[in-house]
Amino acid sequence: MKLSYPLTAVMVALLGNTAHAAPFSLDYIGQNIVTSGTVFNGTTVGGLSGIDYDSANGRYLAISDDRSTFNPARYYDLSLNLAQFNKNVAPGAAGVTFNSVTTILAPGGSPFAANTVDPESMRLHKGSLFWTNEGQRSGTGFQNPTVREMNLNGSYVRDFAVPTYYNPSGSAIALTAGDKGIRNNLAFESLTFSNNGNTLYTATENSLAQDDPLPATVANGSESRVLAFDVASGNAIGEYVYMTDAVVDAPNPTNAFATNGLVELLNIPGLSDSFIAVERSFSAGIPGTGNNIRLYLTSLSNASNLLGVDDLDNTPTYTSMSKELLLDLSTLTNSDGSALALDNIEAITWGETFNGNPTLILASDNNFSATQFTQFLAFEVKAVPLPAAFPLFGTALLGLGMNGWRRKGRKLA
Structure with a gap:
C-alpha cells in the first residue's frame, strides 16, 4: 500500500478508554451509497469485500x-469525491465513480469458471496486486483457500504457501469429530502488509474446524488464525490467534442465522506489528x-x-493477539440524529x-x-498534539501487550 502522506503519528482514538489515549481521532465525514443492481461496463457492481488506495493515481x-x-x-x-459524502439518510452516490473493471484470471490464463473462486481481499504493493481466495467447504465441493x-491486468503471478491444515477435509458442516480446515464462508477475508512491505498477513474469519467445536455464536467468540508470509519467498513465517467477539445480537427467532468474524x-x-481489525x-x-461493525x-x-x-x-497454553476497541460504528448518526444504517462492511483502507x-x-x-446496498464510509483522521500524545500512546501499547488472551487447550468431542 502506497501512501502520499506520513501516518507515523496517526492512530484511531481508543474511544471510551481514557487510560489508553491514542494520538489521533476519527471524525465521521459521511457516506455514499451505490444501489444494488448498478451495472458498469457490463458487470453487476457489488460484493466489494476488499479495497485499497493507489496514491500514485489517486484512485x-x-x-x-x-x-x-x-x-x-x-x-x-x-474514484471517491469526499466532498460529495454527507450524513444524510439517503446520501446518494455522486461521490463514487467507477473508472474501469479488470477480470481476474486463473493460473492458466482464462477467467475463473463459475463457483471455482471466492475473492475476498486485495492489496496493492510495488505494482502488483495481492489477493485472497476464501475457498469453499460445502455439499457442492471443497476448495482450498489461497x-x-x-x-494489474489480472494475470496470475504466484501462490503463497498456505499450510495444508487450512485445507478442508471431513464433513461439509465442519462440526464432526475429525473435521479439519476452513469453515465455509469463514476463511481468508483479510489481507495487509507490514509497514516495511516484507511480510504479508491474511486471517481466517473464524476458527479452523479442528480448533473449536463451533464458529462464533451469541455465547462465544472464535479463534481466528492470522497467518504471516515472507513476501520474497512466499513461505509462511508466523501464525497467531485473534479472538473475535461473540455475536453481538441474538437473532430472531433464536435459531435464525447469526455470525461474527x-x-x-x-x-x-508507524506502528510495527499493529493493525486495525474489522x-x-x-x-x-x-x-x-442486522449488522454491527466494530474496529479494534x-x-x-x-x-x-x-x-x-x-x-x-x-x-496447552498460548497468548492471543491483544485487542482494544477503537470504534463501534453503531454509535454513528445521520444529520437528523437517527442511527446510521450499516451494511455488510468488509473492506478498509487508508485513503x-x-x-x-x-x-x-x-x-x-x-x-x-x-435488500442491501454498497456503502462507502469516510473518516477524517486527526492527530492529537504529539508531545502529549506519544507518552500516553506508549502506555497504551504496554497495556495492550499485557492484554493477550491465554487459553487452555481442549479436545473436540
Whole structure:
C-alpha cells in the first residue's frame, strides 16, 4: 500500500478508554451509497469485500467476491469525491465513480469458471496486486483457500504457501469429530502488509474446524488464525490467534442465522506489528440491517507464534493477539440524529487527504442482494498534539501487550 502522506503519528482514538489515549481521532465525514443492481461496463457492481488506495493515481481498487456467478471474478478501479459524502439518510452516490473493471484470471490464463473462486481481499504493493481466495467447504465441493499475487491486468503471478491444515477435509458442516480446515464462508477475508512491505498477513474469519467445536455464536467468540508470509519467498513465517467477539445480537427467532468474524486487517504506518481489525456481526430477524461493525486496535506484541500447530488443542497454553476497541460504528448518526444504517462492511483502507488530513475509508459487500446496498464510509483522521500524545500512546501499547488472551487447550468431542 502506497501512501502520499506520513501516518507515523496517526492512530484511531481508543474511544471510551481514557487510560489508553491514542494520538489521533476519527471524525465521521459521511457516506455514499451505490444501489444494488448498478451495472458498469457490463458487470453487476457489488460484493466489494476488499479495497485499497493507489496514491500514485489517486484512485481506489476494490475486489468483488462474485464467484464468477454474475460475471467473471474481477476488481474495479474507482474514484471517491469526499466532498460529495454527507450524513444524510439517503446520501446518494455522486461521490463514487467507477473508472474501469479488470477480470481476474486463473493460473492458466482464462477467467475463473463459475463457483471455482471466492475473492475476498486485495492489496496493492510495488505494482502488483495481492489477493485472497476464501475457498469453499460445502455439499457442492471443497476448495482450498489461497493467497495469490497477480499483475494489474489480472494475470496470475504466484501462490503463497498456505499450510495444508487450512485445507478442508471431513464433513461439509465442519462440526464432526475429525473435521479439519476452513469453515465455509469463514476463511481468508483479510489481507495487509507490514509497514516495511516484507511480510504479508491474511486471517481466517473464524476458527479452523479442528480448533473449536463451533464458529462464533451469541455465547462465544472464535479463534481466528492470522497467518504471516515472507513476501520474497512466499513461505509462511508466523501464525497467531485473534479472538473475535461473540455475536453481538441474538437473532430472531433464536435459531435464525447469526455470525461474527474478523473480516479485514489494515496495517498502521508507524506502528510495527499493529493493525486495525474489522469485526462484522450479523443477526437475522432483528430491527435494522442486522449488522454491527466494530474496529479494534490489535497487536502481535507478546502473541504466541503457533506456525505449524495444526490443532490449537495441541498447544496447552498460548497468548492471543491483544485487542482494544477503537470504534463501534453503531454509535454513528445521520444529520437528523437517527442511527446510521450499516451494511455488510468488509473492506478498509487508508485513503486520500481531506482538509489536509488523512482519511480512513470503509466499504460494504452487498451480497448482490436487492435488500442491501454498497456503502462507502469516510473518516477524517486527526492527530492529537504529539508531545502529549506519544507518552500516553506508549502506555497504551504496554497495556495492550499485557492484554493477550491465554487459553487452555481442549479436545473436540
